[in-house]
Amino acid sequence: MPDRQLIRPKLPGGFRDFPPDDFARRQWALERAVEVYHSFGFKPLDTSSVEHFETLAGGDETSKQIYRLFNQTPDYTGESLALRFDLTVSLARMLAANRRAFTFPFKRYQIGEVWRGERQQKGRFKQFLQMDADIVGTASPAADAEIILLVDRTMKALGVEKFSIKLNNRKVLNGFIRSLGIDAEEVDAFLRILDKLDKVGWKGVQDRLAAPKSTSEEMERGAEGMGMDKSAIDRVERFINLSAGNYEKVKVLRDTLKGWETAAEGLEEIETILKLIDAAGLSPGCTLSFEPSVARGLGYYTGPVYETFIDDLPDLGSVMSGGRYDNLVERFSSEAIAATGVSLGVDRLMVGLAELGQAKTADYVSEVLVVGMGSEFQADAFRIASTLREAGVRAEVFLGDSLKLKKQMSYADRTGVKFCAIIGSEEKSHGTAQLKNMSSGVQREIALDKISAAVKGD
């Protein structure tokens, strides 16, 4: 159709493809994680990518990022459709709709695309893959311990040699904040300041805590102050800099926060988690530390929270984060369901593995290309390839328009095929092929029924 205008073959900004090499690298990582998740008894499921807008929208900033859908079918009802922006809302919606269909504690993982129409920026995508594992229907800290073990085993399976899991409990943090005499409506401001510890250091945090209380206008501009006195600030410093073993930290904070019920409950949970993890054991490369200052999200979490850092990549940020959120179904049901879970940041992980030189790849490369020396041997090539596949070998025949030997060998080179089995008239009369090892270059004549063993054993 030469008179039709050509369309520019371009993706919209913030979206991307995964060509075979990128796909194979990501797939390698996902498969390693999936094996670990299965070993713990997590079951995979899938949910619709499309939900009612009302199911997703919380009325906050994220609602503006949600992609809404419309089309022009005759029965288009104006029904308000939208693409999910995470996997948790779908899980909650599914459970709330039919909780009797599930056996609790329910352990599921889900790998799925999510969409967020964020402001465009380098390294951020508007569609990305999430991998979530959650344990639903139990408030037991044993479930939190299980998730941390899952994180440890996953990082190990991914070949990360040294990594750190930081554990805290929002109950401990909340108890501490209350012990400082901070008003309920100022808790979020305090946490936002604390959250900047990694970025601005203790000096920066200290200045903010000491600065006069912000007007709401100042807060809009992100300039917050708490108006705290020196003794309170000293308490904060001691709290976040608490340097001791994990159990010792629990003990110290039990004393410091005596009388604050929630904190005591949180410390009890931390201790249980530590003991169960000790029983199961962590990988040699893993450091688990109880860090009372970790806040991890402001409103969402209700109990233990955890973050995972690759030691050699301190600027990467957490690659597996999560925590307990006992408010899972609150949008849908007045009857609560307790839950705890972790999200693997697939994109960030892939960046990290690449930087570590750890980005292995799922192996889809063909083991043998059966090469007929011209079209009169094409049927032979089909027959031999078929026999090899029956024997469990990934085998190809060359399917190009021209069957020149040079073209076929160049295809083998470029696609990384491990062996070529070459058939000409001499080989055909002998019932053999020339088997060429493409990495060593060594070639030898071999009986057809010996090829699969040679390829597998070589």
Next chain:
Amino acid sequence: MPDRQLIRPKLPGGFRDFPPDDFARRQWALERAVEVYHSFGFKPLDTSSVEHFETLAGGDETSKQIYRLFNQTPDYTGESLALRFDLTVSLARMLAANRRAFTFPFKRYQIGEVWRGERQQKGRFKQFLQMDADIVGTASPAADAEIILLVDRTMKALGVEKFSIKLNNRKVLNGFIRSLGIDAEEVDAFLRILDKLDKVGWKGVQDRLAAPKSTSEEMERGAEGMGMDKSAIDRVERFINLSAGNYEKVKVLRDTLKGWETAAEGLEEIETILKLIDAAGLSPGCTLSFEPSVARGLGYYTGPVYETFIDDLPDLGSVMSGGRYDNLVERFSSEAIAATGVSLGVDRLMVGLAELGQAKTADYVSEVLVVGMGSEFQADAFRIASTLREAGVRAEVFLGDSLKLKKQMSYADRTGVKFCAIIGSEEKSHGTAQLKNMSSGVQREIALDKISAAVKGD
């Protein structure tokens, strides 16, 4: 938040979830297919779900079904985003954008969700999974033969005992139509009538062919006539009822269509395909037949076309269909890329396998639940489960709020766990567990380090 209104946890019409059981059944089928695709050297890739609307829209009826996206981010440009409705447009866009990045012939498969805002009807979904395999960058009929072998091996791997692949070539059909003296602008009308053969039978087709030529108004209403005379209709009857072996049919049609270049070319391709498939061999349950009347889509295909039917389910329709479409990149580039490929209808296949009683399931069920007799044995349960996982056993501990034995055994029953390893104070002092086979009910005391062998070997 008791004062907040609860949202109804409901999916929009035409969308659905895949809870663990459904997911495991679908996953079983996809994994069998993927194994076959890998054995043929097809490489997986992934493309963005979101494209520019212009990339997708062809101005026809399907354009109305395309879901368009918008959101409310500050940098929303009004860029026209939309969800893909198949996987082929994305493949074409990717290849057209950067064909030098690929080695041809390029064999890729893709499993991905697609979205179509169709009129709502029973058994039809607005989001569904497609699995496509294509060979790009070759016009050789060897590639079509390879796809048909792929179909055969896939159906066999899925456990379908008897199935039929119908093969035709659009060039043969087009040549025949031209030989009837039908005008170019009437070809589509003729094919639409022929396409109804399965539904209305030969009598119905015959009536339509004989009916006076339709006005465009009549065609709008779907009432088409061709105004053909008896001798032409007789030729059509002989053409579609041609009863002979595949090679014999080629021979008969070579005579019948003598002088029609395109038809001769198409018959040559069919013969090559048949010979290559004969060399490789088909599964015992497969019948491959050359069916000159198969049209398979009106404008799209340019060469060989194929459809796959499960013999015991004649009403199901084709579960793997495809063909050659050498116009792959024509929307994007004036330089053509030849392609041939097949699409597996995942939903239809799952219906078919279920009806055949062939719907197997991917096995994610845990092999062992380690049961501590009360909370004082929870750490032991964590330790033992961890050791079992190291040994490659899918092992769980119970993570509920109460650790009553009854609760734990009920969880094991409901989730289908194969064994329970029960630890109480006696077992702990012996360094053993009570290993209960949940299907036979047999229970025996066993040393902890013997559990994994017992579970694997039992």
